[in-house]
Amino acid sequence: MHLDAISSITALDVDAFGQYELVAVRDGVVLQDNFMQGQRVLAGETVMLLADESDIWIEASLPATSTFPVKVGDTAQVIFNGEHFTAQVIQQSHIIDPLTRTRTVRLAIRNTTHSHHAGMFVDVLFSVPTPSPVMAVPETAMVRSNDGDWVIYVENEASGAFTPVEVQRGEALGEYRRIEGVETGTRIVTHGAFFVASELAKSGFDPHNH
Incomplete structure (x- = not known):
């Protein structure tokens, strides 16, 4: 008192x-x-x-085998209900949880809008540098072809038509996925690829010429 x-x-x-x-x-x-x-x-x-909820902690669970070079002081994006917030790494655990087999990274975030509360679940995106530039696209840009390969749809600038191109699918990078098979600067369909695939299938187009 x-x-x-x-x-x-x-x-x-x-x-x-x-x-x-x-x-x-x-x-x-x-x-x-x-x-x-x-x-x-x-x-x-x-x-x-x-x-006092003006500043709160967020605990992110990373795989035990994760080699992400996350360090104290790094910033990360916290996604909740479609909104993005900036948080800062303040602590890392060096103990692996025996049940979940994950390690904990603790972040601090300003909660001036009081939109975050204890017990909530959020997504955390870390900015991880790569040794060299990579090509990454949203998950919504890729669909499966009839033979199970991953394809994206490339725009033909002259005709405006879309052509499926097979790509190699790599690791996840937040909301994106690393790919190989197209050059930097290529114009592709990032959203609605499934709709484009359906329209091409209706027209009888076969990307493999089967």
Whole structure:
């Protein structure tokens, strides 16, 4: 209890005895209120649980075999409900969870909008440098061909038509996927590739000339 609140008790009128104003030493929101009217409270007993949510922690679980060069001070993107927020790595665990077989990276994020709360699940995207430039496309840009190969649809600038091109699918890079098989600067369909594939199939186009 705050010292000012304790001092004010001595000035209470006898008729108001039993009614006290509790003052927290810092701002926050009440997460738990276990106090019941008439309850006797002993010294040191928890009456309410408060939390300051202006800054919160996020724990990201990475595979135990992950070799991502994540270090304290790095920034990451936190995605919740379609919105992106910037967080900063503040701690790394060197212990592998025996149940999930993951290691924890802790991040701090400013929560000025109070849109994040304890217990929520979010996606975390780390910015990981690569030894050399790579070609990466959204997952929505790739579809399976009839023979099971991965293809993307390349735009012909002259005619505006789309041609399927087989690519080699690599590792995931956040919301993107590394690919090989096309040159840098190639114009491709990034969204709606399945629709393009369906329209080409209706027209009888076969990318393999079968």
